[in-house]
Amino acid sequence: MTPSSATPPANQGRGRALVASLTGSSIEWFDYFLYGTAAALVFNKLFFPTFDPVVGLLLAYLSFSLTFFVRPIGVFCSPISATASGARRLWSSPCR
DSSP, rough: TTTTTTOOOOHHHHHHHHHHHHHHHHHHHHHHHHHHHHHIIIIHHOOOSSOOEEEEEEHHHHHHHHHHHHHHHHHSOOOOOHHHHHHHHHHTTTOO
């Protein structure tokens, strides 16, 4: 094996983190896409049948938009570190 073909362990970790991050983000945005489509086509008729169709659609989109506003609040209220060691320290803390 030549030195140029050997991959340092740090680069392997970066690639794995990149794939994991890309996969997680793709799943999350696909979920947002599905929820947005369902909000446009189904939720106004299912959850707001007594309202005018336009008002029901706006209320369905309002419920969809709340996910974008509540998410940062959740991150602020539960500051769990993304690293495994930080989470492990938090979960194994005797002061829970």
